[in-house]
Amino acid sequence: MTRRPTMTATGVEQSQAASLAAQGVSVRFGGLTAIGDVTLGLEREKILGLIGPNGAGKTTLVNCLTGFQRPTEGSILLGGQDTAGWSAERFRHQGVARTFQAGRLFKDLTVVENVEVTGTGMGLGRRQAHHLAMELLAWLGMADKADIVAGTLPYTDERRVGIARALFLGPAFLLLDEPAAGMADAECDELSQIVLDIPKTFTCGVLLIEHNMRMVMGTCDFIHVLDSGRTIAEGTPAEIQRNKKVLAAYLGGEGEKQLEMAEGHH
Amino acid sequence: MINFAQTFIDALSLGSLYALAALGIGLLFGILRLINFAYGDLITLGAYALIIPSTEAVATLFIGGWPWFMVIIAVAVIVVAAALLSDLLVFRHIRRADPATLMIASFAVSFVIQNLILMFYGSRPKSVDLWSNLNYQIAMGGLRIPLLQIVTILATLVLMGGLTLLLKRTALGIQMRAAAEDFRMARYLGVRGNLVIGLAFAISGVLAAVASLLLLSQTGTLSQTLGVPLMLFAFIATVVGGMGSLIGAATGGFAVAFASVFLQAYLPDDLRPFRDSFVFGIVILMLLLRPSGLVPTKALVERV
Numbered sequence: 001m002t003r004r005p006t007m008t009a010t011g012v013e014q015s016q017a018a019s020l021a022a023q024g025v026s027v028r029f030g031g032l033t034a035i036g037d038v039t040l041g042l043e044r045e046k047i048l049g050l051i052g053p054n055g056a057g058k059t060t061l062v063n064c065l066t067g068f069q070r071p072t073e074g075s076i077l078l079g080g081q082d083t084a085g086w087s088a089e090r091f092r093h094q095g096v097a098r099t100f101q102a103g104r105l106f107k108d109l110t111v112v113e114n115v116e117v118t119g120t121g122m123g124l125g126r127r128q129a130h131h132l133a134m135e136l137l138a139w140l141g142m143a144d145k146a147d148i149v150a151g152t153l154p155y156t157d158e159r160r161v162g163i164a165r166a167l168f169l170g171p172a173f174l175l176l177d178e179p180a181a182g183m184a185d186a187e188c189d190e191l192s193q194i195v196l197d198i199p200k201t202f203t204c205g206v207l208l209i210e211h212n213m214r215m216v217m218g219t220c221d222f223i224h225v226l227d228s229g230r231t232i233a234e235g236t237p238a239e240i241q242r243n244k245k246v247l248a249a250y251l252g253g254e255g256e257k258q259l260e261m262a263e264g265h266h
Numbered sequence: 267m268i269n270f271a272q273t274f275i276d277a278l279s280l281g282s283l284y285a286l287a288a289l290g291i292g293l294l295f296g297i298l299r300l301i302n303f304a305y306g307d308l309i310t311l312g313a314y315a316l317i318i319p320s321t322e323a324v325a326t327l328f329i330g331g332w333p334w335f336m337v338i339i340a341v342a343v344i345v346v347a348a349a350l351l352s353d354l355l356v357f358r359h360i361r362r363a364d365p366a367t368l369m370i371a372s373f374a375v376s377f378v379i380q381n382l383i384l385m386f387y388g389s390r391p392k393s394v395d396l397w398s399n400l401n402y403q404i405a406m407g408g409l410r411i412p413l414l415q416i417v418t419i420l421a422t423l424v425l426m427g428g429l430t431l432l433l434k435r436t437a438l439g440i441q442m443r444a445a446a447e448d449f450r451m452a453r454y455l456g457v458r459g460n461l462v463i464g465l466a467f468a469i470s471g472v473l474a475a476v477a478s479l480l481l482l483s484q485t486g487t488l489s490q491t492l493g494v495p496l497m498l499f500a501f502i503a504t505v506v507g508g509m510g511s512l513i514g515a516a517t518g519g520f521a522v523a524f525a526s527v528f529l530q531a532y533l534p535d536d537l538r539p540f541r542d543s544f545v546f547g548i549v550i551l552m553l554l555l556r557p558s559g560l561v562p563t564k565a566l567v568e569r570v
Contacts, residue, residue: 088454106447108563109440117444120437121456129437165455 005135005167005201017079019043020065020096020173020205025074027060027229034060035229037074042173042205047195049220049237050209056226058209059101062175065207066098067091093122095172099162099179107151111161112137114150118168136164139201140194156187163194167202174198175207180215188215195219217241268408269531277527278520279415282422285519286477287500288507289429290470292515295504296446297466299365303372304352305474306497307379312345312478313492314383316396321388325488330396337396341479346471348379353467358460383490391489396482418480425476426516429469433512438465446510447563499526506549508559517560522549 021041027034035057042048050058063069064076067088076083078094086094105114112133119129137143140160145153150161159179166174176195180188192215198206210216216223217237225233225246233243240246287305294300316330316337329340352375360371400414433439438461445452445462453459474493481496482488499522507518525548529541537544552560 089456092454092456104448104451106444106451108447109443113440113443117440117452117457118455120441121452121458123456124437126435126437126440 005132005139017081017095017172019077019079021077022061022065022071023075023077025061025064025071025076027057027064027069028072033229035064035226038226038229038231039074040224040231040234042207044172044203044205045199046221047199047206047208047219049216049223050207050226051211051213051216051223051240052226052232055228057229058226059177060229061226062098062177062207062209066096066175092171095170096175097166097168097171097173098175099159099166099177101177101181103158103162105150105153105158105161105165107149109150110147111142111150111153111157112146114161115164115168118165122169133164133168136167140164156183156191159183159191160194167198167204170202171204173205173207174202175209177209178211179208180210180212183212185214188212191215192219272409272411273527273531275409275411275415276531277524279418280527281520281523282418283477283480283496283519284499284503284523285516286422286425286473286480287496288503288515288519289426289512290473290477291497291500292504292507292510292512293466293470293473296510296512297442297449297463298357298361298368300357300368300372301365301501302470303369303497303501304375304379305372305470305500306491306493306495307376307383308345308349308352308471308474309478309481309493309496310383310490311348311379311493312341312475313394313482313488314387315341315344316482317387317392317394317488319386321386323388323390323392325392325394327394327396330394334397338476338479342472342475345475345478346468349467349471349474350464353464358463361459380490387488387490389490391487393487394482395486396479398483398486400483414480414483421476421480425473429512432469438462442466499523502546502549506552506559508562511559511561511563514559514561514563521560525549 019041023039025038026036038061040048050061052058060069064071067083067086067090078096083091106117109117112130115133115136116126116129119132120126124132134143134146137146140163142157142160142164145157150158153161163176163179179195180191183191195206195208196219198204208216208220220237223235223237223240224231225240233240233246235243287309291302291305294302316327317325318328320326329337332340356371356375357368360367400412400417402413403410404413404416433443441452441457442462442465444455445457445459449459477496478493481492485492500519503518503522504515505518506521507514507516522545526541526545529544530538533541533544
């Protein structure tokens with residue numbers, strides 16, 4: 001890792017909010033309840049894992065926490081302040097950034113342009129945005145790929161550019177939606193190290209949605225488990241690994257094996 | 267050989283004009299998904315701006331009589347203002363509409379502009395003498411090249427170069443490219459939607475202004491449908507080149523012009539009157555073989 005990237009820039013205000021929380025949040029689409037009465041909180045410099053089977057409502061919850069989805073009930077609090085009516089852009093400006101499952105990079109732009117566009121959008125000059133973007137890419141080990149067109153990147157690098165774009169200008173909270181999907185173990189470990197370094201380097205709180213248990217157990221301070229839109233367990237990785245409800249209801253027999261493997265890994 | 271070279275330069279000059287107009291159309295389509303059929307009328311408007319508004323048969327030059335650089339600036343300002351106004355009054359209110367609705371709205375804008383021109387200038391075509399000294403022919407070897415063709419090619423090169431620099435090197439340009447690819451994502455990352463859209467309208471206005479001056483110097487006659495054929499060919503050029511790609515739009519412009527000019531030169535005499543049906547036949551064939559155009563964009567291919 002190279003030196004710590006600059007996070008602030010003159011003229012751009014960054015949030016100092018100490019917490020991001022969902023309070024009794026429900027989202028219903030017609031008669032279907034995607035998430036029901038979920039309460040969770042993120043703190044700066046901590047990593048919170050959000051796990052659960054497919055369709056558990058993890059991405060819907062992240063959409064709520066980042067302004068992409070309005071809760072049907074309940075509220076999202078940033079630094080204790082109610083965010084009702086905020087747009088996704090406002091969340092980003094206030095220091096809540098996210099990545100997307102599909103990456104959603106600008107494929108015709110170069111890697112560095114993908115990152116710096118966030119800065120110029122927030123009012124930085126091109127030179128400064130470019131400089132800060134290069135610093136960030138260097139921190140992520142991607143400096144040599146800065147001028148490659150994003151559409152030609154391998155899958156794993158795409159994720160890193162997504163993370164770089166979200167980390168630009170040091171958000172208070174970073175929400176990662178399945179950053180390791182489709183990655184091999186070695187790549188996954190590399191990514192785990194990056195995720196582990198983020199809270200300290202950026203004094204930033206992280207929420208990690210991930211199916212890869214090795215990564216979740218190896219990085220998270222605390223884990224929140226959803227099933228069919230409801231919270232079924234909360235606790236430290238060690239507690240979650242022993243939680244019979246999680247093993248039975250969510251992971252099943254196959255999951256138990258995975259968890260044992262993850263334990264053996266440490 | 268001389269004949270071929272002459273035809274080649276004719277095609278290059280016509281292609282430049284098509285490319286200019288195609289870039290203006292492609293730019294708006296890229297960012298707004300708007301196929302702007304009013305674009306041809308912006309070109310017409312630029313040409314009419316040169317004379318004093320009156321319904322008399324004889325045109326009296328107004329802006330058209332100024333020094334050439336003043337003419338370019340004044341016409342550009344007028345066309346850009348009209349383009350921005352069309353956004354402010356019409357397109358801004360239907361930003362979230364689907365592309366078909368946007369296109370129908372652009373037809374409406376097109377009719378409004380044409381009828382406004384009819385109201386203020388009358389329906390009779392007027393002959394206008396703009397920069398007739400550009401018709402002077404330069405003899406090179408056995409070639410006779412009208413100065414206007416050289417000016418057209420150079421003007422297009424300058425504008426294309428400028429546009430490329432703007433899009434690749436400036437903060438706003440990068441934001442425009444990002445917005446063209448994924449507007450919602452760009453908005454999320456802080457790109458101001460109305461700013462980049464306004465800029466796209468303004469740039470397309472500058473391109474339309476230059477195209478109108480070049481076109482009028484060539485034809486010398488004003489009519490309220492002056493820009494319509496150019497718009498039509500430019501639209502075909504953007505489809506041939508690949509919707510949403512600016513390199514594609516320029517490439518398509520040259521491709522359509524080369525097909526058209528070379529068919530005109532080399533088709534048997536009896537078939538020449540049907541040249542355009544051959545051009546469009548080639549276009550259809552090409553689209554059957556490459557449905558997403560000569561230079562498809564990655565973004566658009568994945569979206570479909």
